[in-house]
Amino acid sequence: MYGLVNRGLEDLIRSTYGDATWSRICQTRGLDAESFSTMQAYPDGITYDLVGAASAELGVPAAEVLERFGAYWVLYTGRQGYGELFKLAGRSVEEVLGNLDALHGRVGHSFPAFQPPEFTCTRRPDGTLHLIYRSTREGLAPMVVGLIRGLGEHFQTPVAIEHTVVRGDGHPHDEFVLRVSTPQSPP
Amino acid sequence: MTREGLGPSDLDRVFPFHVAVDRDLRVTQIGRSLAKVLPQLAIGARLFDVCVLDRPREPLTYEVLRDRCQDLCVLSANHHALVLKGQIIVRDDADVLLFLGSPRLTTADELSNLGITIDDFGIHDAIVDFLFLSHAxxxxxxxxxxxxxxxxxxRREVREAHQRITTLYVASRVFADSPSLAIALQVLVPSLAKTLGCTSASAWRQQEDRLICDIVFPERDRIPALRLGMSRGMIAGIFATGEPMWLPTGHNLADGIIPDPQPDSIDPPTIRYSGVLPVVPVCGLPVIDGGRVVGVIAFVAPTTIPRSDDLLYLLGEIATNLTKFTTHLRTTTELAAARDAALASVRAKTEFLANVSHEIRTPLSAVIGLSTVLHGMHLRPPASAVIDDIQTAGRTLLRLVDDLLDESRIDAGKLSIELATFDLVALVRAVASPLQATAALRNLPVAVELAPELRSDLIGDHVRIGQILTNLIGNAVKFTQRGEVRVRVRCVDADATTATLTVAVSDTGIGINADQLERVFEPFTQADGSTTRKFGGAGLGLSITRRLLTLMGGTIAVTSTPGSGSTFTVELRLARAPVDLAPTSATAPGSPNTSRTRTQPALAPAGTPTIAARRRVLVVEDNPLGQRTTRLMIEQLGHDVEVVGDGAAAIEAVRRTSYDLVLMDCHLPVLDGFQATAHIRALPAPTGAIPIVACTASVMIDERRRCFAVGMDDVVIKPLSPAELRRVIESTPPPATHLPATKSLGHVLDLARIEMLRELLDGNRQVALDQMIALFRAHAPEYLASIEIGARSRDLVALRRAAHGLHGMSLNVGASALARACADVERGAATGSLSSIDPILSSYQEVLTAFAALVGTA
Known part of the structure; x- marks a missing residue:
């Protein structure tokens, strides 16, 4: 994964739990606390390792770390100057979810080693959204949950998330059913 | 549309920003995204009403668009941020122009202004990718x-850290190497200036109510007669607070300022830098000595430097180290003074004791010597009893003086342990015997138990071991009225090279209280103050005993029950003599003093059967009493004696007359004994080779070394007992046996072997060689006596064995000629014939002479 992801995780830990916590997490994995460059691709193992170390250090399950990270990712990328590009994806939760796949596809030009996930979002007759998430990586579904929650917070739109299909046991991907409420106030 | 062409809905999906116009440039078709961003460009609207042509820079007409359809076309919306970039396509079927384009965007910000999202672009459109790329x-x-x-x-941090470390290192080196504060500051001030990156530095101290500058770096910055007040400025501030200081910024001075003749008015004090640029002190630190600020080091830079906690910390560190340095200097100086005073006191005490020894020993020699002479005159009672008392009192006094001397010599580190092979059994008996006799007068038995495993082949300082035994047994006898004294000597551990002995001396005497037990080994201490009055003695015996044992690596312990008695136990580990050089019989000859290095005269071997031939002795002695005593004793021994009073007279005497022996006092008028001996040794043989024995009251080891260094053969200590005198005189080769000194050393000795011995016996080569020679001298006479007896009695077996023994021993010490002579006799005896032993006897004398020449030659 690109250094941007690791830096995002670093930013989450530093801003939420302090610099010392991040230093300890890196130390347990023999990593330099200030070593990630956003534009460089790093082995996925490092990211998984950091999530594992953070889970141990913070005493929360890895899935929860990933979910928090997913929610934080929206904020982080926005702060990193991707905010305007993010607007390109849409002005509502539904619009963004609809353009999420295109957004990831476009990013590939900037990050040649990028292996983007695929998202397919369709509106169902009952008004709920059906989101299919496909990825070459495993175990990141909690991050998608966090991401959706983060989007909801960003647009001040409550979203109920139901993880209807869990990857594995014959299921090649994850599926979610989302119930998006009316925005509480314009974003 | 042609079959290959796109239908309107496909066109809209692929090019959502397209627009089609007719000949009048009226819009006939428009893409959904363009219509969304630019609603005024509706169907029927004229293109030039809504847009202008940016490229090519020509009027927006049908013809221009048609003719420039190969070129990049840029349309800008009027009053709108939208700029479209694309290409014109001329449709074949009608007079219609189709513009295919997309918004020209350079930053993501423009997107939100236009209100478009990612799905407003055709999928093939790279503009969004470009925006992402651009952002990345x-x-x-x-x-x-x-x-x-x-x-x-x-980098800045590293540079600063390096500067700090360098500065501290420079300072620590200066502190380590400087003998004084003044020198330290001379080096420190320029060094610190350089490492701190300052252009100038100075050291200040207080003189009355002014601060004066001692050191300026560089020297060209010195302003003669510059004085500072104590009330204002950084330097005065550091003096007042004792803390490092860092001047706040803002002291920028105009160019060309010359110091005010009234420096008090300058704040901060300025120092001209290179005659052009004025500078201000930027920081400084105090010099603290003895808890007081005694100086300030101030640093100057071309510009003020912003305050830095790190630099202040650094200055603080240097100031702390500087304080430690001044404290260390102070302590060192005080310690050195205390040490010098203590050493001087010890030296004075030692010298005083040595002088007292000399002063006491000289008249004491006369008292004992003259009383001995009187004793020899067989006076009638009660005169004879008085003489005995005088002798006893004299000897007691002498022992006391000797104890004091030993104590002071140990204090001065001048008492050395001299190693030689000795017979422990004989030594214990020799020491115990006179004490047993004394005790017997009081009906006090002194039992001596010698364990059967005790060895005779031990190496140690038998004189000092004898002294220890005398002290312990003597004390036991002295403090025991009834009961008995028991001496037990055991060998508790032994291997091929060493043996560990214990000597336990127990008595049934007065005993020692528990609280006094710890102090009995302290000098000048007796168990009870009244002991001295009752039993006599200076309380030095046990102290010397313990200190001697410590020197030898031994220990002493005491257990005691007051009223029942005490037991002193000595443990001592001694080396065993090498097998080849050990005496063959279990008992070594007579006196324990069989092989004492140096004290054994380098003349003829003790124990050699000699006829007491009449010798001619020259006594060199300046003290008339001493002259008379020695003369009388020598005459009583039946030898001829002549006396001279100084060294020069001695040289004259030996030139004029042939003597067998010179007894030389060391401290003489005109020429002293050392100079006289050196002169005599420079004379040609046989006069130059005459045996000379030093006769001195000094027992200091240095003096003995000096005697041997100038070529004396032996040293005896005054007062001389008749027995000692007899030994010295009669060990001199009788006149007839004097050998012409014709044979070279190489003829007698295997010099290569001698050199090898010197190499082998590592450490003090000469001393080791001397010990080998001493061992030879000690043990060869026995073999010689057996050879003589064997030859006389024609006992070929005994002769062969003795010749074999001497042969081996001679080879060991490199006496090659003697070894050959022995081998001849041995071979003869083996084949049943009795060869003449004369070659052995003559070779033996040659070896002794050769050894005498070797001894003391390094």
Whole structure:
């Protein structure tokens, strides 16, 4: 994964739990606390390792770390100057979810080693959204949950998330059913 | 549309920003995204009413568009941020122009102004990808900039840390190497200026109510007669607070300012730098000595430097180290003074004791010597009893003086342990015997138990071991009225090279209280103050005993029950003599003093059967009493004696007359004994080779060494007992046996072997060689006696064995000629014939002479 992801995780830990916590997490994995460059691709193992170390250090399950990270990712990328590009994806939760796949596809030009996930979002007759998430990586579904929650917070739109299909046991991907409420106030 | 062409809905999906116009440039068709962004460009609207042609820079007409359809076309919306970039396509079927384009965007910000989202673009449209790429590039650039800044900051930190470390290192080196504060400051001030990056530095101290500058670096910055007041300025501030200081910024001075003739008015004090640029002191630190600020070091830079906690900390560190340095200097100076005083006191005490020894021993020699002479005159009672008392009192006094001397010599580190092979059994008996006799007068038995495993082949200082035994047994006898004294000597551990002995001396005497037990080994201490009055003695015996044992690596312990008695137990580990050189019989000859290095005269071997031939002795002695005593004793021994009073007279005498022996006092008028001996040794043989024995009251080891250094053969200590005198005189070869000194050393000795011995016996080569020679001298006479007896009695077996023994021993010490002579006799005896032993006897004498020449030659 690109250094941007690791830096995002670093930013989450530093801003939420302090610099010392991040230093300890890196130390347990023999990593330099200030070593990630956003534009460089790093082995996925490092990211998984950091999530594992953070889970141990913070005493929360890895899935929860990933979910928090997913929610934080929206904020982080926005702060990193991707905010305007993010607007390109849409002005509502539904619009963004609809353009999420295109957004990831476009990013590939900037990050040649990028292996983007695929998202397919369709509106169902009952008004709920059906989101299919496909990825070459495993175990990141909690991050998608966090991401959706983060989007909801960003647009001040409550979203109920139901993880209807869990990857594995014959299921090649994850599926979610989302119930998006009316925005509480314009974003 | 042609079959290959796109239908309107496909066109809209692929090119959502397209627009089609007719000949009048009226809009006939428009893409959904363009219509969304630019609603005024509706169907029927004229293109030139809504847009202008940016490229090509020509009027927006049908013809221009048609003719320039190969070129890039840029349309700008009037009063709108939208700029479209694309290409014109001329449709074949009608006079219609189709513009296929997309918004020209350079930053993501423009997107939100236009209100478009990602699905407003055709999928093939790379503009969005370009925006992401562009952003990624910006982001990477920002990151590189941030990294460069971080790197620069780190470099700055490293540079500063290096500067601090260098500064501290320089300071620590200065403190380590400087013998005084003044010298330290001379080096420190310029060094610190350089490492701190300052252009100038100075050291200040207080003189009355002014501060004066002692050191300025560089010297050209010195302003003669510059004085500072104590009330204002950084330097005065440091004096007042004793803390390092860092001047706040803002003291920028105009160019060309010359110090005010009234320096008090200058604040901060200025120092001209290179005659052009005025500067201000930027920081400084105090010099603290003995808890007081005694000076200030001030640093100057061309510009003020912003305050830095690190630099203040650094200055504080240097100031702390400087304080430690001054404290250390002070302590060192005080310690050195105390040490010098203590050493001087010890030296004075030692010298005093040595002088007292000399002064006491000289008249004491006369008292004992003259009383001995009187004793020899067989006076009638009660005169004879009085003489005995005088002798006893004299000897007691002498022992006391000797104890004091031993104590002072140990104090001065001048008492050395001299090693030689000795017979422990004989030594214990020799020491115990006179004490047993004394005790017997009081009906006090002194039992001596010698364990059967005790060895005779031990190496140690038998004189000192004898002294220890005398002290312990003597004390036991002295403090025991009834009961008995028991001496037990055991060998508790032994291997091929060493043996560990214990000597336990127990008595049934008065005993020692528990609280006094610890102090009995302290000098000048007796168990009870009244002991001295009752039993006599100076309380030095046990102290000397323990200190001697410590020197020999031994220990002493005491157990005691008051009223029942005490037991002193000595443990001592001694080396065993090498097998080849050990005496063959279990008992070594007579006196324990069989092989004492140096005290054994380098003349003829003790124990050699000699006829007491009449010798001619020259006594060199300046003290008339001493002259008379020695003369009388020598005459009583039946030898001829002549006496001279100084060294020069001695040289004259030996030139004029042939003597068998010179007894030389060391401290003489005109020429002293050392100079006289050196002169005599420079004379040609046989006069130059005459045996000379030093006769001195000094027992200091240095003096003995000096005697041997100038070529004396032996040293005896005054007062001389008749027995000692007899030994010295009669060990001199009788006149008839004097050998012409014709044979060279190489003829007698295997010099290569001698050199090898010197190499082998590592450490003090000469001393080791001397010990080998001493061992030879000690043990060869026995073999010689057996050879003589064997030859006389024609006992070929005994002769062969003795010749074999001497042969081996001679080879060991490199006496090659003697070894050959022995081998001849041995071979003869083996084949049943009795060869003449004369070659052995003559070779033996040659070896002794050769050894005498070797001894003391390094």
């Amino acid at each position: 590039q910006q982001s990477a650039l920002a990151e590189v900039r941030e990294m460069a800044e971080r790197l620069a900051a780190q």
